[in-house]
Amino acid sequence: MTSEHFDAVIVGAGFAGIGAAIQLKRMGYENFVILDREDDLGGTWHVNHYPGLAVDVPTTTYSYFFEPNPNWSRLFSTGAEIKQYAGDVADKYDVRRHMRFGTVVESARWDEEAALWRVALAGGETVSARFLFTATGFLSQPHMPDIPGxxxxxxxxxxxxxxxxxxxxxxxxxxxxxxxxxxxxxxxxxxxxxxxxxxxxxxxxxxxxxxDFRFSERAKRVFARFPLTQRAIRAVTDTIYELMVSVGVVHYKNTRxxxxxxxxxxxxxxxxxxxxxxxxxxxxxxxxxxxxxxxxxxxxxxxxxxxxxxxxxxxxxxxxxxxxxxxxxxxxxxxxxxxxATGFDLWEANFPAIEVIGRGGRNLGKWWRDTRFQAYQGVTMPQFPNYMSLASPYAFLGLNFFNTMEYQMRHMDRVFGELQRRGATTFEVTEEANTRYLDRMTELLGDSLFTTGDCASARSYYFNPSGEPTLLRPTSTRKAIQEASDFPLSDYRMS
Structure with a gap:
């Protein structure tokens, strides 16, 4: 039984879900809900709170570009501070009131006749929505080791x-x-x-x-009063990390x-x-x-x-x-x-984190495993109308999840902007655009560390079960954001 209908359902209240919610609000949508199985927001930064937890990317870089935080205590901030930042952003952009916690999403199925997503919740309830976003993150399903005894x-x-x-x-x-x-x-x-x-x-x-070093109270006051000073530091840390990924991973073959x-x-x-x-x-x-x-x-x-x-x-x-x-x-x-400390099950349990059934009964998990892991611009898949997966193959921009979220928010803006301009209600990436993108990603990865380096014994989560490094989007952040802002609108069918 369907109890409620929304314009959009977002699964996951971590940074991806918060970012998607902020973008929906910017585009004029208010009738949406964020569903999360935990009892508070923050995603992996809520679930993880072990001793010593800290971010391993400078927090000047590990934050939304549009929302710098002048209050970081140090360059590599603690998990508690990252969680606090998630809450502060959710409150500032008024998205917390859209969140429902302790809600387990089991599956989502596209209803062709009604042109809606039917989202099944644990306990038997179903909600429906015009648009579906899975913001379940890459690190959401704990891996339990299979050890005798x-x-x-x-x-x-x-x-x-x-x-x-x-x-x-x-x-x-x-x-x-x-x-x-x-x-x-x-x-x-x-x-x-x-x-x-x-x-x-x-x-x-x-x-x-x-x-690592602490930010003094004076530095925090300067950051708060003159945000450009913090953006200058971010420019430095962003550039360093971008170079690390570009030179050390994406263009490994060229740099030997x-x-x-x-x-x-x-x-x-x-x-x-x-x-x-x-x-x-x-x-x-x-x-x-x-x-x-x-x-x-x-x-x-x-x-x-x-x-x-x-x-x-x-x-x-x-x-x-x-x-x-x-x-x-x-x-x-x-x-x-x-x-x-056995990490997360990325590929078997996370792609996708819930069962997603698209047009014609296409099962996303089965399709990925029977063909190849793939997603146009790391966001959409053919036969899955009005659906964006924010933790997809070819989505991750290396060391910083926030850069991934930035380009995904721009992708949302371009797709939904065109929907509104046309007065359309559905979007779906074409098979041709998806195949073209997959071929390009495969070619770019041919020069990467994962293809030409010695990674055989790494047991890295960057590789899917078939041995392909399909987690990473092998482009620069600048290139990803540019493509999210000007990809051909003909890559989507809208009706």
Whole structure:
């Protein structure tokens, strides 16, 4: 039974959902709803609140371009501050009142006859909308490792996406599985209190020194009074990160990986200066090119492994027993708490995060897996009218999600502006435009690090199950924003 009808339904109240809501308001839409399964806004910045959580992109860059924040405490701000920023933006642009929390969206189906999306919610209710946006993010579905005996462990098990704020590791024997970007932040914090900490590493991560500093109260006042000063700093951090992605990833073949070699050397010097044990250094050294897997920044990660109560286990996990972990090399470590820093399931559970059925019964997840992961401009797919997926293949612009959101908001503006100009009610990207875009993305990725570099052992979420690096949009931010502003309107059928 359909209980309510809206102009638009947005699934997800993270930064993508907030951005889409702001753009809808700019275009004159007020009858829309934002549905989220959590109990508050912020997306991954609400779900994640483990010790040490911080952004790994300078916060001068990690924010909406149209909404700079003069109140950041430091260059790499904490997770709590990022969450606060999400709330402040939602309040300023009056989108919080459109949000409904604790609402699980199960599926969405295009009703051809009514030209509407029927959105099914847990509990049996259905809402309908003219337009559908999935803003479920790339990091929304936690990955649970498939390890023999993991359900038999009698101690406490904590996944980093469901951190227990009341948990105190003081005096405990802790085992942590994972050495990705989350673990790099969490491990030093656990080591401060735990009596014994064993880190189970499958794939080493590239770690370079972190140049971080606090913003003084005087600097914050200057940012607030003269926003151009903060924009100037953003121009610098944006340019640095854009160069890193462009030179080190997108144009890897043309630069012969010189940037990646230099960055790898910096990480190597960082390890050498911190760790004197040659064998330990070797275990922490990746055997894939810098950038194949998201690198990270830390001044304390390597140093943590030099402490006598911190141990690195890299032989693999054979099984988990009721009181501890048995490694492949036969050694058993008795632990009190098992921490899972095993990241997110991007491809199997996230593309798409809900079942989406388009025109003619086309199932989005099945279509992606039967053909190839694809999305025109990283936003729309043929046979899915009035639908924009804001966490799609070829959507991500490298290191900064906000740059992705900026061009998607411009894409929305161009499509909906044309709809309103024509007095039309539906839009759908053509098969021809989608194929043309897919071919172009495939060609551009041919020069990238992911295609021409040595990424075989990286186990990176940039690659889909078929081995294609279809997460990344291999263009500059400037190019993506330009294309979002002037793509041929004939690429869409409007009626």
């Amino acid at each position: 993991i359900t038999s462990f009698d101690g406490r098990v904590i996944h980093t996406t469901a951190w227990d704020d009341g948990y105190d590791p003081t005096g405990q024997r802790v085992g942590i599985i994972g050495t990705g970007a989350t673990a790099v932040q969490l491990i030093p914090e656990l080591a401060k209190k735990a009596a014994d900490l064993t880190v189970y590493q499958r794939t080493p991560i590239w770690v370079v020194p972190k140049v 990986g010189r940037f990646n070699i230099a960055a790898g050397d910096l990480a190597k010097m960082h390890r050498f200066a911190t760790i004197r044990d040659k064998e330990l250094r070797a275990k922490l050294t990746p055997d894939y090119d810098f950038g194949c897997k998201r690198p990270t920044f830390s001044n304390s990660y390597y140093r943590t492994f030099t402490k006598p109560h911190v141990h690195l286990q890299d032989s693999g996990i054979a099984r988990i027993e009721s009181d501890g972990i048995v490694a492949v090399d036969g050694t058993k470590t008795v632990i009190d708490t098992l921490v899972l």
